[in-house]
Amino acid sequence: MKSTLKEIQNLFETELSELYSPGEIKHIFREVVRAVFGLKSHEIFLLREKQMTDDEHSRAVEMLDRIKAGEPLQYVTGVCEFLGLEFRVTPAVLIPRPETEELVVEVCDRFDKNKPLRILDIGTGSGCIALGIKSVRPNWQVMGVDVSRQALEVALENRRRLNLEVTFQYCDVAHFSWSEPFDVIVSNPPYVADNERSQLQKQVVDHEPDVALFAPPNDVLYFYRLISEKCNELLKPEGSLCFETHYRYAAEVGSVLTKKNFRNVELKRDLSGNDRMIFAQK
Numbered sequence: 001m002k003s004t005l006k007e008i009q010n011l012f013e014t015e016l017s018e019l020y021s022p023g024e025i026k027h028i029f030r031e032v033v034r035a036v037f038g039l040k041s042h043e044i045f046l047l048r049e050k051q052m053t054d055d056e057h058s059r060a061v062e063m064l065d066r067i068k069a070g071e072p073l074q075y076v077t078g079v080c081e082f083l084g085l086e087f088r089v090t091p092a093v094l095i096p097r098p099e100t101e102e103l104v105v106e107v108c109d110r111f112d113k114n115k116p117l118r119i120l121d122i123g124t125g126s127g128c129i130a131l132g133i134k135s136v137r138p139n140w141q142v143m144g145v146d147v148s149r150q151a152l153e154v155a156l157e158n159r160r161r162l163n164l165e166v167t168f169q170y171c172d173v174a175h176f177s178w179s180e181p182f183d184v185i186v187s188n189p190p191y192v193a194d195n196e197r198s199q200l201q202k203q204v205v206d207h208e209p210d211v212a213l214f215a216p217p218n219d220v221l222y223f224y225r226l227i228s229e230k231c232n233e234l235l236k237p238e239g240s241l242c243f244e245t246h247y248r249y250a251a252e253v254g255s256v257l258t259k260k261n262f263r264n265v266e267l268k269r270d271l272s273g274n275d276r277m278i279f280a281q282k
Contacts, residue, residue: 005033006048008060015064028073032063035077072203083132088157092150093126094212099270100188103244103277104132106268107186110279111240113137118180120145120234122173122187122227125212127155127166129186134164143167145176148211174226181236188244189223190215220246224253228260235282243278250275 003011012029013022020028036059052060066076074080074095080087082096083104089095111117117140121130124144134142144166146152155168192213197205204213216222224243231241241262245253250267257265262280270276 003052003057004048005050005052008052008057009048011061012064015068019068028067031073031077032060032067035063035079036060070203070206072207075207080126082128083135085132085135085162087126087128087131088154088161089126090150090154091207092148092209093154094208096126096128099272099276100129100244101132102270103186103188103242104129104136106277106279107184107242108133108136110242111184113139115139115183116141117183119143120178120182120185122176122185123147123189123212123223124155124168125151125188127158127168129188130155130166130168131158131162131164133186134166135162141167143169143178143182145169145171145173147172148209151209151212173223173230176230176234178234182234182239183236184240184242185227185231185235186242187223187227189227191220191223191244191246191249193220220249221252221256224256225260228257228262231260231262231282237282239282241280241282244276245278247274247276250278253278254280 009029013025016025016028036056063076067073072095074089075091078088080089080096083101087096119133119140119142121142121144124130124146127144130142130144133140144155146155149170152168152170159166159168190211190213192215194214194217228241235241243253254265254267257278257280262282265278265280267275268277268279
């Protein structure tokens with residue numbers, strides 16, 4: 001059955017009215033239309049009487065059904081905006097968060113943009129941190145590593161889509177080595193405790209990858225200790241380590257770094273006022 005954009009918008013508003021606010025529904029509809037038609041927001045209004053083909057109608061309704069079932073919008077459309085760039089996302093990678101954008105901006109602002117610094121992103125996922133840094137600081141050499149081959153496939157696709165020169169490699173960080181040490185190591189490691197699972201949104205728990213969300217059972221600081229230890233071989237003298245962390249454990253992560261003899265350990269709050277980023281010097 002064919003319908004116009006206006007009619008399909010009415011369908012979205014009716015079907016999602018008990019799940020989302022009117023503003024959220026408007027955003028969801030715009031993102032679906034952008035995915036199906038490639039239209040921008042102002043074009044939707046201008047073409048609201050545009051008739052959809054049977055295929056377009058079917059795709060829009062399929063996306064609506066997936067959203068009603070609780071699947072995150074970014075997985076439904078397959079894209080997520082990060083630092084003004086459009087990233088491909090799949091259930092193999094975390095959906096990039098605004099807090100991680102803040103981490104990338106802070107890293108880019110803290111270090112000399114005129115030096116050809118070597119940057120390592122551990123647990124790169126979609127590549128949003130590595131590619132985001134490269135987009136802002138094109139003269140820096142950036143590398144991303146991940147233990148998930150499926151995640152690296154997404155990162156490689158994003159590298160191609162964005163046409164940015166970033167090296168990606170599959171590895172378990174515990175066994176990772178490199179010929180030259182790095183000036184800066186950045187990581188947003190899994191930092192959610194398993195007993196916090198019930199406190200997360202159902203969308204997150206049901207659809208985003210556990211391996212990228214949850215720390216090992218009974219050891220929420222595992223990856224912070226592991227990465228800080230690997231800095232002995234991977235980070236240059238005077239080099240910097242930059243973490244995103246859970247606000248509940250930020251002080252503990254800082255203590256881990258102090259015990260590992262890092263200097264100038266600094267906790268920084270995100271725009272919501274939560275301790276979210278940690279910076280330290282070897």
